[in-house]
Amino acid sequence: xxxxxxxxxxxxxxxxxxxxxxxxxxxxxxxxxxxxxxxxxxxxxxxxxxxxxxxxxxxxxxxxxxxxxxxxxxxxxxxxxxxxxxxxxxxxxxxxxxxxxxxxxxxxxxxxxxxxxxxxxxxxxxxxxxxxxxxxxxxxxxxxxxxxxxxxxxxxxxxxxxxxxxxxxxxxxxxxxxxxxxxxxxxxxxxxxxxxxxxxxxxxxxxxxxxxxxxxx
Amino acid sequence: xxxxxxxxxxxxxxxxxxxxxxxxxxxxxxxxxxxxxxxxxxxxxxxxxxxxxxxxxxxxxxxxxxxxxxxxxxxxxxxxxxxxxxxxxxxxxxxxxxxxxxxxxxxxxxxxxxxxxxxxxxxxxxxxxxxxxxxxxxxxxxxxxxxxxxxxxxxxxxxxxxxxxxxxxxxxxxxxxxxxxxxxxxxxxxxxxxxxxxxxxxxxxxxxxxxxxxxxx
Numbered sequence: 001x002x003x004x005x006x007x008x009x010x011x012x013x014x015x016x017x018x019x020x021x022x023x024x025x026x027x028x029x030x031x032x033x034x035x036x037x038x039x040x041x042x043x044x045x046x047x048x049x050x051x052x053x054x055x056x057x058x059x060x061x062x063x064x065x066x067x068x069x070x071x072x073x074x075x076x077x078x079x080x081x082x083x084x085x086x087x088x089x090x091x092x093x094x095x096x097x098x099x100x101x102x103x104x105x106x107x108x109x110x111x112x113x114x115x116x117x118x119x120x121x122x123x124x125x126x127x128x129x130x131x132x133x134x135x136x137x138x139x140x141x142x143x144x145x146x147x148x149x150x151x152x153x154x155x156x157x158x159x160x161x162x163x164x165x166x167x168x169x170x171x172x173x174x175x176x177x178x179x180x181x182x183x184x185x186x187x188x189x190x191x192x193x194x195x196x197x198x199x200x201x202x203x204x205x206x207x208x209x210x211x212x213x214x215x216x217x
Numbered sequence: 218x219x220x221x222x223x224x225x226x227x228x229x230x231x232x233x234x235x236x237x238x239x240x241x242x243x244x245x246x247x248x249x250x251x252x253x254x255x256x257x258x259x260x261x262x263x264x265x266x267x268x269x270x271x272x273x274x275x276x277x278x279x280x281x282x283x284x285x286x287x288x289x290x291x292x293x294x295x296x297x298x299x300x301x302x303x304x305x306x307x308x309x310x311x312x313x314x315x316x317x318x319x320x321x322x323x324x325x326x327x328x329x330x331x332x333x334x335x336x337x338x339x340x341x342x343x344x345x346x347x348x349x350x351x352x353x354x355x356x357x358x359x360x361x362x363x364x365x366x367x368x369x370x371x372x373x374x375x376x377x378x379x380x381x382x383x384x385x386x387x388x389x390x391x392x393x394x395x396x397x398x399x400x401x402x403x404x405x406x407x408x409x410x411x412x413x414x415x416x417x418x419x420x421x422x423x424x425x426x427x428x429x430x431x432x433x434x
Contacts, residue, residue, distance in 0.1 A: 152395060156388050160381045160408075167380035171373050178369060187415065191377075194411040198404065 022047050022057055026069040031107040035066050063123075070126055073110075074133050077103055081140040088216050090189050092144060097165070097185045104169045105177065112173055115166060137162050145209055153203040161192045239264050239274055243286040248324040252283050280340075287343055290327075291350050294320055298357040305433050307406050309361060314382070314402045321386045322394065329390055332383060354379050362426055370420040378409045 013021060025047035029038045040062055044051045058065040080099035083092045104111055115130070141158050142150050150158075165188055172184055179187075193213070200207040230238060242264035246255045257279055261268040275282040297316035300309045321328055332347070358375050359367050367375075382405055389401055396404075410430070417424040 152392055156385055156392070159388055160385050163384035164377045164381050168373055168377050171376055175369050175373070183419065187419065190415045190418070191412060194415045195408055198407045198411045201407070202400065202404065 018053075019057055022049070022054060022065070023069055023072050026065050027073060027107075027110075030066065030069050030113075031110040033109055034113040035062075035110075038062070040065070067123075067125055067129070070129050073107065074129050077133050078136050081137050083140070083144070085144060085146075089144060089213055090193065093141075093189050093192060094185055096140075097188055098181075100165070101169065101172075101181050101185060104173065105181065108173050112170055115170060134159075134162055134166075147205060147209055151203065151205050153199050154206045154209070157195050157199045157206065161195055164188075164191060164195075235270075236274055239266070239271060239282070240286055240289050243282050244290060244324075244327075247283065247286050248327040250326055251330040252279075252327075255279070257282070284340075284342060284346070287346050290324065291346050294350050295353050298354050300357070300361070302361060302363075306361060306430055307410065310358075310406050310409060311402055313357075314405055315398075317382070318386065318389075318398050318402060321390065322398065325390050329387055332387060351376075351379055351383075364422060364426055368420065368422050370416050371423045371426070374412050374416045374423065378412055381405075381408060381412075 022043065026038075026043050029042055029046055040051055040054050043065065044054045047054070054065070055061070058068065077100070080103060081096050083096050086092075138155070138158050141162070142155070145154075145158075147154060168184065168188065172178070172181075193210075196206055196210050196213070200210040239260065243255075243260050246259055246263055257268055257271050260282065261271045264271070271282070272278065275285065294317070297320060298313050300313050303309075355372070355375050358379070359372070362371075362375075364371060385401065385405065389395070389398075410427075413423055413427050413430070417427040
């Protein structure tokens with residue numbers, strides 16, 4: 001709220017540095033307010049630059065800046081799933097969930113606004129960025145399961161769990177970040193194993209996987 | 218695609234009958250095409266009336282018609298959950314899921330377009346109609362569980378399952394409506410019981426519920 005003097009242009013950031021700086025400022029604002037409540041003036045103020053400078057980098061205005069910020073958040077989210085193929089699967093899932101839930105914690109309002117849909121800034125482009133993250137998460141998990149040619153029942157189970165993780169992080173935000181994040185993470189890992197066990201009853205491929213996981217713990 | 222002569226105005230439908238007829242025509246079109254591919258001309262043709270007549274009933278044009286059609290679909294979806302409190306819970310869930318999955322089957326494209334978000338016709342109003350259906354579903358299920366004052370862990374489990382049902386119906390449509398709908402329904406019921414069992418490990422209220430359900434089968 002305290003107005004800041006625009007930073008003089010002789011700060012000599014490179015084009016790429018400046019872009020990153022503006023995206024970072026935008027992401028900070030979009031993280032805690034719905035997009036319709038963030039103006040380009042706010043972004044300029046947050047970055048300590050002039051409004052025309054923001055427009056020079058994002059001539060498409062707020063929508064372009066929002067999509068770029070979203071793309072950069074999506075890259076950050078994808079990194080959450082980057083987990084070495086070492087040790088028991090539940091421990092790997094726990095570590096990935098810890099990173100994901102820390103992201104949710106840091107970007108609470110923006111995260112909800114985006115996933116709840118109906119935001120004025122939502123378009124088929126923003127939806128496809130979000131869908132890209134979901135798909136990447138599913139591929140990461142399937143690669144960790146080390147199943148050659150995962151069939152439709154296994155894929156459905158993994159995608160269903162990813163949606164369940166998303167839904168429960170929104171509910172977690174709604175409930176004032178309760179239960180504690182460690183409990184939420186353990187509960188989500190256990191839900192995944194339970195979902196796999198249900199699918200295993202009618203899908204031999206998932207059945208073999210569940211047996212392998214049980215032997216691995 | 219075959220042009221139909223507009224039905225003459227002397228068909229003497231009441232205002233309410235005419236409204237229902239137009240909504241029904243709109244819903245049929247929105248069910249199988251994304252909203253951006255449905256024009257008011259299409260709706261007039263489908264209903265066998267003139268375009269000005271459609272505008273007389275929906276002066277807000279396509280967006281208003283879309284929202285009204287969505288509201289009427291939401292009412293229909295709410296009816297799916299209307300299930301007498303009789304017999305074992307899994308059988309009740311199965312019957313409700315049969316109705317819900319029949320709805321998904323009949324409204325495939327429109328259902329996906331709506332739930333996937335990013336549609337041009339999506340606004341905070343349409344999102345809140347969809348959220349209203351989700352909330353109604355959660356309340357229905359909680360009332361069937363007959364738990365006095367369901368706590369946050371039980372509520373989170375129920376909401377997570379509802380999202381999982383939604384996600385798996387979208388995946389089911391993606392996969393050309395496979396596996397067969399009966400298998401999908403049984404799998405979803407089993408997933409619900411498994412999710413409750415996981416929550417029961419750390420939530421005494423859900424624990425008591427799971428015991429009661431086991432005794433009831």
